[in-house]
Amino acid sequence: MIQVDSLPSAYRGIVRSSSHELASDAPVAKGGGGMGFGAHGLLEASLAACLNMAVRMHADQKGIPLEHVSTRVTLSWPDAQVSKFEYSVDLTGPLSAEQCAELHAIDGQLLFVEHGLAPEEPVRRWQNRLTPVWKRIGGGCHLNRPIRSFIENAGFAIAQIETGYMKGPRPMTFMYEGRAAPRP
Secondary structure, eight states, X not given: OOEEEEOSSTTOEEEEOSSOEEEEOOXXXXXXXXXXXXXXXXXXXXXXXXXXXXXXXXXXXXXOOOOEEEEEEEEEEEETTEEEEEXXXXXXXXXXXXXXXXXXXXXXXXXXXEEOOOSSHHHHHHHHHHHHHHHHXXXXXXXXXXXXXXXXXXXXXXXXXXXXXXSSOHHHHEEEEEEEEEOO
C-alpha cells in the first residue's frame, strides 16, 4: 500500500510505503514549490523502475551476463484523448545478439493499471459527469475511457486483463489491470 500525506506548503506531500518515503510536490508553474517528484514524474519513475527490474530479474533467472540497465520514460499528451508513454532501455554487458533480443522482448510488453469505463450504465453516467472535473484534479486522468478498446486500437493485443472496483465511490474506482504486447 502507498499512502500520501499532505504537508502545510501548497501541494507538497510525503509518499510512504511500509518501509520507504519520498517527497512529492507540484512544479512551481502549477502553484507548488517544486520540492519533490510531481505526479507525472512519479508515473514515469514507476514505469522506468518496473522495466528496469523486470529486465534485470529475467537476466538473473536466465544467467544472462547483464552488467547494467538504463531505462528512460517520458509521458506526453499528443492530444486530449491520449496519454503516451515513450521509453528506451539500454543494456550493458558481454551480451550476444540473441541475449539482447531476449531482454528487449521483456520490455516490449505494456503493463497497465487504469481507471476506466464501468460496465453498468448508471455508473457510466456518473463517470461522464465527473470526468471534466476529475481531469483537472487527477492530472488529466479520465474516469470514462474504454480501456480495452483504447489499448487494442493502439496496436496491442491484450494477453491478460482483470477488471473490478476498488474501495470507494463506484464512478471513481472501476479499474483495468493487465498486460498487452504489440500486435505483429
